Amino acid sequence: MADPRRLLIVDDNEDILSTFYEFFNSMGYEVKTAVDGFAALKLLKDKANFFDCLITDLVMPNISGVGLISIVKKEFPHLKIIAMTGFGDQPGALASEANADVVLFKPIDLFDIEHTVSDLINPKNDNP
């Protein structure tokens, strides 16, 4: 594990953002954060191929999570995407339609989501 895994976490709730940041940092990930889809898109365009996984909230101003997922799947198809939703199942369904790899419902257990991330980034790591 010489190369740290790189995450982009997007949520318009600063508390969630900092909690996730602290947690993933302590687990050895390199983490960047963005407060909405537009800020995230600019980071991604700036550093294409830098990130391994995107974790995004769905309901956000300007570019929503669903919008971000659609754009990312087209422009950066290698990037794995986890969508988090707290607003019933409408946005969640739209996120699946936009081909998010995983859709999780809030509240989210941090250890669960870390498992999901590592499964997505290192598929079948343990059987060579």
Place this chain on the structure above:
Amino acid sequence: MSTPLIGVSKSILKIKELISHVANTCLNVLITGETGVGKEVVAQSLYAESVRSSKNFVKINCAALPETLLESELYGFEKGAFTGAHKKRQGKFQTADKGVLFLDEIGDMPLSLQSKMLHVLQSGEFSPLGSDQDYKTDVWVIAATNHNLEDSMAKKMFREDLFYRLNIIKIDIPPLRERKEDIPSLIEYYIRLYRSEYPENHGSKPEPDILEKLCQYTWPGNVRQLQNCIKKQMVLNSWEKILDDLPREHPDLSPQIQINGQSRESYSLENHEFANNRPSIISEFVDLSTSSEKLFEDISLKKIKKMASDRVEKEVIGFVLDKVGWNRSRAAKILKISYKTLLYKMSEFEVSPPVK
């Protein structure tokens, strides 16, 4: 040529940047903001910057048409689909194929049409009225509203699933009073535009002290209101007069509308773009001092429209009759209505010659 998005404020610059990032995604866009803030200008800019700019930009106003007409305008109809459908007609979804469909005032779309709209957005297919054939359509949907759709959803007047499907990209345009920095550049732009359109007009630019006052004004009608002032200036050439004529806020309104004691609600009503500068006229038709429940029950646009137009009609009829010495057939000709209609209206509005 469509209007460029003028402005130097942070919010307008951010909107411009957002437009350039999403114009080629063809993701559904929802544009919100008060009346006159420039929702249509933003929709046009999105279109102009997209690869679809060589195709159609088709606009439909969901508030202006009655339900059945709106439906047939959107989806078209087959010959004989309903009485009066003598000829097959293409709907906007078809005209806008490969281009943009601008759904203006989407917040006013009747619930009954919202589910069909949702279906088309999901599947990209629709069928004209009276047809059992499905047509594919590839439209970029840009919707706009000055309603708060979250409120409409809470009141069950707007479908949640439709909201989330439209709200993929959300562009919220702040009212002009929250971005006063844009006022000078808007004035600059429109004065230049009107000078080039009507070189014979000589309205001058505002002096710094006037400009300061223009920037301090709250502009309830936003850019449209400012634009109208500039148009007036081209003819009157007197900013003093224009400033004098601007409708002022009514500080006496807030204590009148006490909505179940919730001051926040009354604040938002007071600041609402229409309520704001016309409380006096509304109060002529409904009693604003009653409780909110009673008030909202009394407010019916249809009813108020009828009351208002009756009042104006009555006044105009009386005015004309007076001018022609109560010669009814002459008055009917002048009013461009039939003699019978005039008599009917005179009795309905109780218009009668003054007793001598």
